[in-house]
């Protein structure tokens with residue numbers, strides 16, 4: 001559907017409007033009294049979130065958006081139905097296939113939590129060729145006092161299926177080397193850089209490549225940015241692992257559209273179900289994984 005058709009069906013005066021992102025792709029802008037967010041319909045990807053009175057909280061590669069070259073690093077890409085490499089076939093796309101598809105707009109509205117938009121994506125011939133199960137995903141993005149991103153996964157198949165995935169959130173920081181992530185103390189993680197397992201002690205600090213899957217954790221994370229003078233709070237539901245990722249300078253150079261300075265101005269804290277948190281869904285069963293993001297000002 002074109003932008004005018006979307007505006008006529010799902011636009012809400014002063015609350016929901018359809019605009020183009022820097023790459024000319026149609027994007028929904030949600031405007032609440034407490035903040036704004038944009039959601040790209042291609043990829044089903046939240047691109048921006050800015051609470052009123054504060055800076056943007058999500059980082060996105062402007063070069064990637066302009067070029068519209070997959071994968072677009074930034075905002076909140078959705079990894080599904082597998083996280084990372086496909087478990088048995090490395091030729092299949094990293095992080096699954098739903099971030100390179102058009103999502104359908106189902107509805108929009110305003111409720112007590114804020115301004116919301118619901119998108120959905122279901123199986124088709126191309127998804128069945130990559131992954132042989134019938135499914136439906138609904139993505140509900142709500143902006144109010146927080147940004148809430150809820151991914152509901154429903155098994156429409158006659159067989160049970162196993163999935164892993166993530167809301168792969170990129171956060172904007174001033175200088176990541178001065179930040180700390182609180183909330184993962186005592187949690188065991190698999191380090192994808194060294195292939196070792198360790199237990200976190202104290203805050204997570206970043207000064208080199210980091211790619212870790214923290215396992216068996218439902219904890220809220222707090223990203224402290226002393227230069228900005230605020231903390232970004234990332235709470236979650238229906239998620240049993242948290243992924244922390246920054247490619248750092250050398251790896252960033254190998255990623256198209258990932259400017260070198262991005263290594264110090266962003267950090268991914270991903271609401272995930274990965275590795276040991278891989279889930280099985282029986283026919284007709286659903287599961288919702290949700291990230292709830294807001295900003296705490298330094299008192």
Ligand SMILES: O=P(O)(O)OC[C@H]1O[C@@H](O)[C@H](O)[C@@H](O)[C@@H]1O
Pocket residue numbers: 071073084094095168192211212243245270
């Ligand atoms: O470049 P992509 O496909 O968006 O993936 C980025 C990164 O995503 C992280 O979640 C993974 O743990 C990393 O291993 C991966 O490199």
